[in-house]
Structures are given as structure tokens and as C-alpha cells.
Amino acid sequence: MSSPPERIRWTLRSEVSFGCPVEGCGKTYLSYHHFDPPLRVKRHDNPEGMVALCLEHHKAADQGAFSDEQLRELKKNPYLRKTGGDHRGSFLWRRKQLVLLAGGNFLLGSKTLLTHGGIRVVWLSTDTEDNELLNLDLYGSTGNIILCMRDNDWLTDVPLDDLECRVSGHYMKIVAARWNIWLSIRFDALNTNELAEKVKEISDRVNSYAMKNMPEVLTGPGASLLGQEEMRELEANMMIRGLTQFIHYDDIVLCTIEGDLAWPNTATLREDHMQYGKGSIISGCISAGNAGAGISI
Numbered sequence: 001m002s003s004p005p006e007r008i009r010w011t012l013r014s015e016v017s018f019g020c021p022v023e024g025c026g027k028t029y030l031s032y033h034h035f036d037p038p039l040r041v042k043r044h045d046n047p048e049g050m051v052a053l054c055l056e057h058h059k060a061a062d063q064g065a066f067s068d069e070q071l072r073e074l075k076k077n078p079y080l081r082k083t084g085g086d087h088r089g090s091f092l093w094r095r096k097q098l099v100l101l102a103g104g105n106f107l108l109g110s111k112t113l114l115t116h117g118g119i120r121v122v123w124l125s126t127d128t129e130d131n132e133l134l135n136l137d138l139y140g141s142t143g144n145i146i147l148c149m150r151d152n153d154w155l156t157d158v159p160l161d162d163l164e165c166r167v168s169g170h171y172m173k174i175v176a177a178r179w180n181i182w183l184s185i186r187f188d189a190l191n192t193n194e195l196a197e198k199v200k201e202i203s204d205r206v207n208s209y210a211m212k213n214m215p216e217v218l219t220g221p222g223a224s225l226l227g228q229e230e231m232r233e234l235e236a237n238m239m240i241r242g243l244t245q246f247i248h249y250d251d252i253v254l255c256t257i258e259g260d261l262a263w264p265n266t267a268t269l270r271e272d273h274m275q276y277g278k279g280s281i282i283s284g285c286i287s288a289g290n291a292g293a294g295i296s297i
């Protein structure tokens, strides 16, 4: 995976005020487009002939949507500078408590957000100002990395035509249809009460999913408990207490991860359940605490 040195990336990010420079865009997650000369002509890391763009506009640039003159103009007069905005913070949260939701599990305090088959897929790093930065490794069905992000920067080796990336506000969805992969990450700001409501909602959904899709559970020793409203209520309340004892202030960011992954096995990840491989359904169980591996599928 080749990527420009950090010093060059920083130069290119700061010249566009940390957001895509295309009129009306300003998206935070940036990739690096070589236009003068293009990479297919010569490999280089000369910032004069490079521009930071979001993945969609990078794809458009690869397809010739912008002339070199237009790209130079974007470097000189980026969209965010004109609007006075600086989107450095739009996908970042500082000193906020991150609660992770995936596959029916809630998790707190882990820098690793998602591992799949023991391999890290989504994780956080921290910059010098204590901002949390996003890192991502997305694998194709043969174990090749098709898309990766380091410290909020996109790095990719596959043609961007094979990928679709939607970023809006605090939501991001990557689709690699050729590999039957998609992954979405959403950040929502919540207070403690709103988090408790979300835990209750997911707890109910986990239970109804289990009852609908895992009839074998209904014949097991816990069967009678699952169906009882009071028991579910009790379970959700215990969960909320368990989670909130680790919450020390009211600024919470809930990070929800969903998707279909292809390697090292097919895996399905939704808010209220997850599935690994073809046969086994793992219904989410709700658990709070510190876990080094994040949500593990």
C-alpha cells in the first residue's frame, strides 16, 4: 500500500482546510490525487502536482472530470476557505466517551472497534490534540486489502471505480459491490438518557430477532425467560446500569457499525444481530465494559 509521506499529506490537507476542496463538498475523509504528472506516468510525491480530494471527487478526477488548471484552482481556493469553514472536527470527537454498537453488542472503552476473524477492521488512533482518528482495513474476498484508512486518510490500491463511498454528516458507507462488501459507520451524539433508551430498544430487538430466527434457543433452559416481558425489562435495566457506571459525563458518542464482510469468512453485522459464515447465527448479547478486541465477529 503506497501512500505519500505524512508531511506531504499534512501539507495537502491543510491547504484545502481539511475538507474536500470541490465546490459544495468539504468532506473530511481525504485521499491524494496525483495529476501533474498522473501516477500512471510517473510515481512521485510532489505536493505541487497533487491535491487532497474526497473519494468520490478523486474518482471523478481519475475519470478526467477536472482539468489541471481547475485542480490548481481548487488548491488555491478550496471550498472550505471560501465558506470560512474548517471541517477538521466534523468526524472527530475530543474527550467524548465512545460507546460502540454492533451485532447487538454495546462496548465501551476500546480503541479497537471491530475485528473480523481475529483481524482488525476498524480502530481508532489519537493525534497530538487528543482527537480520535479513524482507521480501517477492508478486505476483498481473497484477503487482499481493497480499501484502507489511516488517521482519517483514505489509501487505496484498487481502481476507485470498484468502490462507492458515501459520506454525509456523521455517516459513512463504503460499498464494494464486486466483492459483495459494504460497511457503514455512524456517529451519534447522545446524553445518558438517550443512551439508556437506545440500549432498551436494541435489547428488545435482539430478543425478538432471537425468537424469530433461533427457535432452538426457545427450547433451551433460558427459553421461558426470553419470552417474559419482565425478564427482558430486568435484563435491559441491568445492562443500562452496567453501561452507565462506566460513563463519567454526559457527552457520549454512539458509534454504530453495520455491514457485510467477505474475508476471512462471510460475515453479516447489523445493529441487533451478527452472523458469521453461512450456517451459524450469533445473536447479539449486550455487554458493557472494556474489551481490547472491540466487537469481534
Ligand SMILES: [Zn+2]
Pocket (backbone or CB within 6 Å): 020, 021, 022, 025, 026, 027, 053, 054, 055, 056, 057
Ligand atoms: Zn468531494
